[in-house]
Structures are given as structure tokens and as C-alpha cells.
Amino acid sequence: MSISLRQVEADEVNALFPLLLLAEHPMSALRWSLNKLSDTVYRVEDAGQLVGATTMRWSSEPCEIVELAVEEHRHRKGFGGQIIDNLRVEGRRRGKQRMVVGTGNSSIGNIVFYKSGGFRMDHVRRDHFWYHHKPEIENGILLRDIACLQL
Ligand SMILES: CC(C)(COP(=O)(O)OP(=O)(O)OC[C@H]1O[C@@H](n2cnc3c(N)ncnc32)[C@H](O)[C@@H]1OP(=O)(O)O)[C@@H](O)C(=O)NCCC(=O)NCCS
Numbered sequence: 023m024s025i026s027l028r029q030v031e032a033d034e035v036n037a038l039f040p041l042l043l044l045a046e047h048p049m050s051a052l053r054w055s056l057n058k059l060s061d062t063v064y065r066v067e068d069a070g071q072l073v074g075a076t077t078m079r080w081s082s083e084p085c086e087i088v089e090l091a092v093e094e095h096r097h098r099k100g101f102g103g104q105i106i107d108n109l110r111v112e113g114r115r116r117g118k119q120r121m122v123v124g125t126g127n128s129s130i131g132n133i134v135f136y137k138s139g140g141f142r143m144d145h146v147r148r149d150h151f152w153y154h155h156k157p158e159i160e161n162g163i164l165l166r167d168i169a170c171l172q173l
Contacts, residue, residue, distance in 0.1 A: 024068070024104075025066055025067065025068045025073065025074075025101060025104045025105065025108065026066070026067050026068075027064040027065070027066050027076070027105065027108050027109075027112075028064060028065050028066075028067065029062055029063065029064055030063050030064065030065050034063075034065070035056065035063050037065075038063065038065060038075040039052070041072075041074060041075040041091045041092075041093065042056075042075050042077065042089050042091060044091040044094065045089035045090055045091040046088075046089050051153060052089075055077070055088055055089065056077065059077075059079055059086075059088045060077035060078060060079050060088040060089070061078070061079055061080055061081050062077065062078045062079075062080055063075070063076075063077045064076050064077070064078070066092075066101070066105055068101065072093070073092060073093055073096055073101050074090070074091055074092040074093060074096075074101055074102070074105055075089070075090075075091055076089060076090040076091070076105055076109065077089040077090075078109065080113075080116055080118070083118065083119065083120070084118065084119065084120035084121055084122045084172065085113055085116070085118045085120070085121050085122075086121070086122045086123065086124075087106075087109065087121065087122070087123040090102065090105060090106075090123070092105070102135055102139075103135075103138075103139055106139045109121065110173070120172055120173065121172070121173040122144065122170055122171065122172045122173075123136055123141060123170070123171055123172075123173075124147065124150070124168040124169065124170045124171075125168065125169055125171070126151070126160065126165045126167075126168065126169070127146070127163065127165065127166060127167040127168070127169050128158075128159070128160035128161055128163035128164065128165045128166075129160060129161075129165075130160075130161050130163075133169060133171070136171045137171065139173075140173055141171035141172060141173050142171060142172055142173075143169065143170075143171055144170045144171055144172040145170050146167050146168065146169055146170065147167060147168040147170060148166070148167045149166060149167065150166075150167055150168040151165055151166055151167070151168075
């Protein structure tokens, strides 16, 4: 398995919405994020098949993984880890010293994922999810804050 990340143009982003919504929802929040936070959108393929998508803000230091998602039926097959590896290589190529990512305080699996990829806990953005209209419970925990991890 050897994945490829291809930067997509604006007119190709819609096709990645179902994937990106796994990482950021509702759609209004995803659109806001695409307009205001990320500057680069990647389509991730394995042997020509779409397997994931990720968005980055390279323009900041530290740079930031804004969204990252792998197709649900392909989880735990190493794709996410490979995407991180590719982003690290690209970050070094761009001269980036550090990379951050934020994930929900209740997304325990994501926290394990990023920590197993070498990220370390950095800080918490409290009440980040104020814009969610309905309470979201994951792993029995109310989603409220963003845990920010740094590589
Ligand atoms: C987070 C995500 C990108 C991980 O992708 P993935 O391809 O499943 O990750 P990998 O297979 O590379 O996992 C590498 C390691 O991370 C850890 N890990 C990944 N997902 C995990 C989970 N749900 N629970 C516990 N550990 C997990 C494991 O240690 C795993 O190694 P192992 O499978 O050999 O035990 C994927 O779960 C996803 O797309 N989630 C939905 C969108 C999302 O929430 N994105 C993150 C917010 S930006």
C-alpha cells in the first residue's frame, strides 16, 4: 500500500465533502473552515482509489492539519498514519518547524491516533464547539473543547 496525496482545485472539493464531513460538521462549519482556515485540500488515493482527504493550513507557523479523514470502511488499515507521514515530509519540504492538529475532547480514538503518530498534547481551546446546536456525546463524553496536539 502506497498512498498519494494530490492537491485539488476548488471545483474538485465538493467531491470530497462526504469524507471531510467525517472530520468537520455540520456542512456550515466545514464550508467556514474551507474558506477561513485551510489553504490546501488534498485528495488521497491508494492504487487510484479515493481513500481519504485532508486539508492543511501551510501559511501559518506552526502549520495545521485542519481536517483529516479516511473512508469509514478503511479505518485501522494504516491510511491515516501514512497521510500524516506524507504531510510531515511536505512540511519539512516547506521548511515548517511544527505541525498542530485539534481534535474533540471526546474523540478518544483520534487522540490515540495522533499520539501514536508522534503528536504531543499542547493546549485546549475551551468551548470551541459552541456552534453545535445539539449536544454531541462520544464515548460517553460531551463534546465541548478541542484538544490541540503538536508534532
Ligand atoms: C482519525 C482517522 C483519520 C484515523 O485514520 P486510520 O486510517 O483509521 O488510522 P491508522 O489505521 O493509520 O491508525 C494508526 C494507529 O492509530 C491508532 N488509532 C487509530 N484510530 C483509532 C481508534 N479509533 N481508537 C484507538 N486507536 C486508534 C491505533 O494505534 C492505530 O494503529 P493500529 O490500528 O495498528 O492499532 C480516522 O479514524 C477518521 O477518518 N476518522 C473520522 C474523521 C476524524 O475524526 N478525523 C480526525 C479529526 S481532524
